[in-house]
Amino acid sequence: MRNLNNLDWSISKFDKVNQDKRWYEFKISIMEQSVWFVMMLCPQVVIYLILYNSIDWIKAGTISIGTVWMFIQYIHLAVQPLVMISEQIRELQRAFGAGDKIFEILDTEPEVKETDRPVKVDGFMHRIEFKNVSFHYESEKPVLKNISFTIEKGSSVAIVGATGSGKTTIISLLTRFYDPVEGSITIDGVDLRDMDMKELRSMMSLVLQDIFLFPGDIMDNLRVLRKDIPEEKVIEASKKMGIYNYLSDFPQGFKTVLSEDGGNLSFGERQLLSFSRALTFEPEILIMDEATSSIDPYTEAEIQRSMEKLLKGRTSIIIAHRLSTIEEADKIIVLDRGELVEQGSHDELINLKGLYANLYWTQTGIAKRD
Ligand SMILES: Nc1ncnc2c1ncn2[C@@H]1O[C@H](COP(=O)(O)OP(=O)(O)O)[C@@H](O)[C@H]1O
Ligand SMILES: [Mg+2]
Structure with missing residues (x-):
């Protein structure tokens, strides 16, 4: 039987994190879709403007239909790599984001630090002593207050x-x-x-x-x-x-x-x-x-x-x-x-x-x- 209180607490916390994540994902996808929409719309607008203006020029015989058609093809060719670059940038940003997380984890300081030069001990001979030990997990919330006893x-x-x-x-x-915030714990x-x-x-x-x-x-x-x-x-x-x-x-x-x-x-x-x-x-x-x-x-x-x-x-x-x-x-x-x-x-x-x-x-x- 595991501690069910803890389980309930973990599940509700997990739910909350998931809800937050869903909301962020939703916002990100809205932004992505908007950028995509604008990027796809721009060339269409440009093409529309070219066609609209070129009607008069074609009528006047200044340019041929073939030239206009070529022009539109060039625009398509120019836009395609731009779209690809923007996609790559998005992927890169994701990679950087993940990289940040990895470094965050790597940089996490352990709760306790291992000493470089440990004192040599020869088993346990006499007693364990807690001396004026105080401790908290979060500051301002004392969990142990000035505890002293021996074993x-x-x-x-x-x-x-x-x-x-x-x-x-x-x-x-x-x-x-964990280490005590104040006081000491000693063995022999x-x-x-x-x-x-x-x-x-x-x-x-x-x-x-x-x-x-x-x-x-x-x-x-x-x-x-x-x-x-x-x-x-x-x-x-x-x-x-x-x-x-x-x-x-x-x-x-x-x-x-x-x-x-x-x-x-x-x-x-x-x-x-x-x-x-x-x-x-x-x-x-x-x-x-x-x-x-x-x-x-x-x-x-x-x-x-x-x-x-x-x-x-x-x-x-x-x-x-x-x-x-x-x-x-x-x-x-x-x-x-x-x-x-x-x-x-x-x-x-x-x-x-x-x-x-x-x-x-x-x-x-x-x-x-x-
Ligand atoms: N990892 C933790 N982070 C923050 N608070 C904690 C943590 N573990 C325990 N606490 C808090 O410290 C207090 C003492 O907890 P604990 O030592 O587990 O008590 P007990 O074993 O007597 O039930 C409680 O208020 C608990 O909520
Ligand atoms: Mg307990």
Whole structure:
């Protein structure tokens, strides 16, 4: 299940762009037709004038009919290349327009700049730290406001907050799809901006709401086409996730080709597949963004068990709606419209009787105790 809100939004935006395009095309074609009309009309008018005037001259015997006829033929000959040139100019302008677009794309600055001299890091040893991080996508519209927190190696951190509170943005900053506008994010004291991007991203596995499938068989999908990952490792991960038997039962086992949209798998199965893929990579840091949002309660129990295995002893950041997934986290971070309003363990936050406690009481239906 993809994010349908986003889909609606994209479709309406696409419609708008299309309508604009249609209107521009219409205007351009009107202009083109007008120019064409004038260009074709001009020689006809000239011919008409010549004929009109030459009647008297022919009568007077000044010129012969043959001369007039020749004259008209010359006009046709002269006009033809002009028409062709104008057509070529139009084509050229189109080519220039397309060229501009190509250069525009080539000149687009990436959101983040890769450093020329990356600091050498030796894996992930101690902690991730967000320090006074502020961020916005569009100026004047702050998305994260002065956020500070740490994630110790081996611990799990859950981020909770309403839709739009900035949870995914925190992940986008940590995976360096954007850089903070203010403040810094460091891993073992090294600013992400000073790290080799590939090295940074190879530390992390990101599990999203829906698994992205490649055209290919199960094996290749689990190792994301990385042939250098041995098959044994993929199989071991699938055993840990409890889907080995299930996958072996497929007609061609791990060599079964999946349809690209995964239509031959249930949602829970795809979820397990995506966990198994994450485990195959044995990431230092595991990130899950609403990976369990659209799972039915029956599958959830199964997924919950797999998730525990996946998370065990691993540095992890989990964004989830269901508080049951979050309760176990070592630290819970509560966001409210881009501000970090509470952080602590489940018990600490319940005792605080703040936003998290209210959320918990509302969701679980457990009566508030004073
Ligand atoms: N690429 C983007 N460009 C502009 N605004 C964005 C973009 N992504 C998210 N936002 C806005 O930033 C805010 C936080 O979004 P997000 O981090 O996705 O929240 P959450 O994951 O908590 O639902 C929202 O107001 C959202 O509309
Ligand atoms: Mg989000």
